[in-house]
Amino acid sequence: MAKQPATELDRIVGQLRELSCAPTDFDKVTQLELLQQIANAAHGAMARVSVEFDDSQRADQALRQVPSRQRGRGVADQIALARRISPYQASRDLGMARALRDDLPGTGALLSAGRISERTAQAVHHETDHLARADRQQVDSELSPAITDATTAGAARAARAAAFAIDPDSATKRATKAAGERGVSFRAAKDGMARLGGYLPGIQGVAAHRALRKDAKAIIAFGDGSGRTLQQVMADLLVERLTGQPRACAVPVEVQLVMTEEQLFGETPDSPEPRDPDGPSWVDGYGPVPAAFARAAVAGVADALGPTPPEVDRAQAWLRRVFTDPCSGQLVDVDTNRRRFDGTVRRFIRLRDQFCRIPFCDALIEDHDHIARHSDGGATSIDNGMGICRRFNLVKEMPGWHTEVIHAAGPPGSHPHTVVITTATGKTYRSTSPPVPGARTKRPDLGVIDLYFTTRLAQAS
Known part of the structure; x- marks a missing residue:
């Protein structure tokens, strides 16, 4: 009985994992040459599989009576989860994969044979993507024999020159298109x-x-x-x-910082246990920063090493206390009866999730969405909410997609907030909220609770 493709690929991965280095340096270099060829060919194979998957998913969506303008939505997102990359990168890769099959077959064949790298194929794709299909195919037929020994930059120059030769107006068309994509x-x-x-x-x-x-x-x-x-x-x-601020270090009100009381004010006599006052703080929309950097922002001074306690005391900032569970270090749950996530609940979800909760996405949070749909009785609560990008907010509404909160032992807030995402093909992925910066995860003395500050910084006068 023939082996299934997935099983065969799993065997190849196992062989590569256990590959021994050759005894001589000459043979080690030969191994590197062959491994690079395998990596190139793997990118070609992923491109072919991605396009076939896109075709079959669109056909399935047509059977499900998805409107034609929405067909294809969610395909790149499933590819992204499988490849552990962002949905945006997967969308770009899928576009190139389709071009390699339909418009640049010679370049695609070289990639599948391992004779050029993925970056070289990307360069040819990028430099010709403004051409009509017939012109692009002609450039590909002329170019592909000459790029096997070219550098990535050399292949890009050759593709650009060939595109200019076949369509002298392409520079103007491309400039017009690019101006529309400014950002x-x-x-x-x-x-x-x-x-x-x-x-x-x-x-x-x-x-x-x-x-x-x-x-x-x-x-x-x-x-x-x-x-x-x-x-x-x-x-x-x-x-x-x-x-519009008078000084660069006068941070506007939209920026929020998350830090412990020790990081903001230094160690205090009644601190429950010693903690590093210079550990990482968190900037909403950015990520971890040194505590000295956060204190400088609160004080409104340019030098991250400069703020003194009096400067911090004089800072134009509002402090909001945020409590965490004393055992798990997770943010404490809060509920609301409102339909929309706003106010305190909205800020809470942003602080808990930090970036889009979809695995490997890491985009900035644009929407605060119900995990169990509000139309299906889902509550507008922190436990049933998650911060996601605009793209996934549309994808999760496609047929076959499902999101669900799961709980470990104990009430909400005593363990990381975890969501199971099921795609249209039945694949499941878990998304767990990241830890709070500086949070304790071991059980402290009875009755002790962690205190954090979110800092909304005022516009300096």
């Missing part, structure tokens, strides 16, 4: 920093950068730089102009 991006960086980027038409980008540079040079020339470098002044000007 702003944000992602957390290390050491308490973040990267804020603008995808702009080139002329606007040059104008914005030159304006920041010109004004920053003027500030330094007039002696108002306070020892800051040109790049530091430009960064501060960017924040001040976008937020």
